[in-house]
Amino acid sequence: MKTYDKQDFPVSNVRRFLEPGPIVLVSSVWKDKMNIMTMGWHMIMEFEPSLVGCYIWTENHSFEMVRRSKECVINVPTAEIAPKVVGIGNTTGSKIDKFNKFALTAQPAVKVKAPLIAECFASFECRLADGSLIDKYSLFILEVVKAHVARAPNYPRTLHYRGDGIFMIAGTNTARYRKLFRPEML
Amino acid sequence: MKTYDKQDFPVSNVRRFLEPGPIVLVSSVWKDKMNIMTMGWHMIMEFEPSLVGCYIWTENHSFEMVRRSKECVINVPTAEIAPKVVGIGNTTGSKIDKFNKFALTAQPAVKVKAPLIAECFASFECRLADGSLIDKYSLFILEVVKAHVARAPNYPRTLHYRGDGIFMIAGTNTARYRKLFRPEML
Numbered sequence: 001m002k003t004y005d006k007q008d009f010p011v012s013n014v015r016r017f018l019e020p021g022p023i024v025l026v027s028s029v030w031k032d033k034m035n036i037m038t039m040g041w042h043m044i045m046e047f048e049p050s051l052v053g054c055y056i057w058t059e060n061h062s063f064e065m066v067r068r069s070k071e072c073v074i075n076v077p078t079a080e081i082a083p084k085v086v087g088i089g090n091t092t093g094s095k096i097d098k099f100n101k102f103a104l105t106a107q108p109a110v111k112v113k114a115p116l117i118a119e120c121f122a123s124f125e126c127r128l129a130d131g132s133l134i135d136k137y138s139l140f141i142l143e144v145v146k147a148h149v150a151r152a153p154n155y156p157r158t159l160h161y162r163g164d165g166i167f168m169i170a171g172t173n174t175a176r177y178r179k180l181f182r183p184e185m186l
Numbered sequence: 187m188k189t190y191d192k193q194d195f196p197v198s199n200v201r202r203f204l205e206p207g208p209i210v211l212v213s214s215v216w217k218d219k220m221n222i223m224t225m226g227w228h229m230i231m232e233f234e235p236s237l238v239g240c241y242i243w244t245e246n247h248s249f250e251m252v253r254r255s256k257e258c259v260i261n262v263p264t265a266e267i268a269p270k271v272v273g274i275g276n277t278t279g280s281k282i283d284k285f286n287k288f289a290l291t292a293q294p295a296v297k298v299k300a301p302l303i304a305e306c307f308a309s310f311e312c313r314l315a316d317g318s319l320i321d322k323y324s325l326f327i328l329e330v331v332k333a334h335v336a337r338a339p340n341y342p343r344t345l346h347y348r349g350d351g352i353f354m355i356a357g358t359n360t361a362r363y364r365k366l367f368r369p370e371m372l
Binding site (some may be wrong): 013015016017019020021022039040041043044053055072079082083086087088090105110134135137141155157160161162163164165166167168170171173176177178179180181182185186 | 269
């Protein structure tokens with residue numbers, strides 16, 4: 001399975017990969033156990049600090065792991081590992097070791113204890129910035145504190161979920177409308 | 187300009203169009219003035235009720251219009267009207283009538299006063315469900331109370347923003363991984 005050699009990337013620009021709405025894999029660690037969950041509900045909320053809002057269902061094994069450790073890594077997978085992404089969503093970390101089961105490689109992060117996933121194109125180390133909306137909305141407001149992105153390709157073929165088992169796969173990227181933007185609105 | 191004949195659609199399934207992360211057009215009305223803004227930061231937060239979290243910047247003219255009217259419509263545009271989507275993002279409703287300027291057709295909604303945009307593939311009528319996070323995070327938690335979706339195509343060619351003037355255009359849709367899902371995880 002291909003792994004990506006990732007480079008340092010500005011945390012204020014993670015929108016480039018998260019704003020188009022990909023399915024992501026959230027890795028976490030708590031009491032020496034690692035876990036991974038598949039997540040589709042997230043949004044950019046600020047550039048500086050680099051905030052991302054994430055919905056983690058209370059029934060997910062990762063819910064308590066992220067809530068208690070106050071950390072996680074948001075990893076961006078590509079279509080090549082779609083079967084693993086589905087498998088991770090199908091299973092629970094309370095019963096299996098997902099890194100082992102899905103043959104994924106945990107790499108040490110720089111600023112958090114949760115691991116990066118080597119087979120993912122990009123990995124964003126996050127700390128819980130505001131946990132006050134977890135009880136009411138399962139909403140974790142995370143700050144991206146360190147970002148790692150592969151040099152190539154420029155834009156990965158990400159998976160975007162539509163429900164009912166249907167994925168949209170990222171299409172073409174175009175700068176053809178760029179000239180229409182006022183510079184301050186880019 | 188093509189307009190879409192939209193049908194009633196279950197509000198609990200708007201994820202089909204919003205979860206893959208498209209740029210949307212938010213229409214609103216306040217004191218008899220209509221407006222439209224381009225929005226990229228949103229996420230599904232619940233199926234029933236059908237909740238969508240949206241970030242509307244305080245500097246947007248629409249911010250006060252949605253906050254005060256407690257309503258809006260989230261419209262899903264396609265790549266065909268990308269120049270209008272960019273133009274709407276470039277301009278402010280404090281100075282111009284965007285429906286007129288961008289030759290878009292306002293249609294009456296059923297449950298809210300804000301108008302649908304006829305040239306958009308889908309339109310979701312929303313009411314403000316929780317405004318308590320507006321001050322701190324510019325986060326509007328909206329409930330989709332009525333959904334209108336065109337019958338064809340099944341999946342529109344939506345625009346997904348990457349920052350810096352680059353759009354990703356929705357790619358192919360596939361059910362090839364559907365058989366890997368446990369039924370309750372679809």
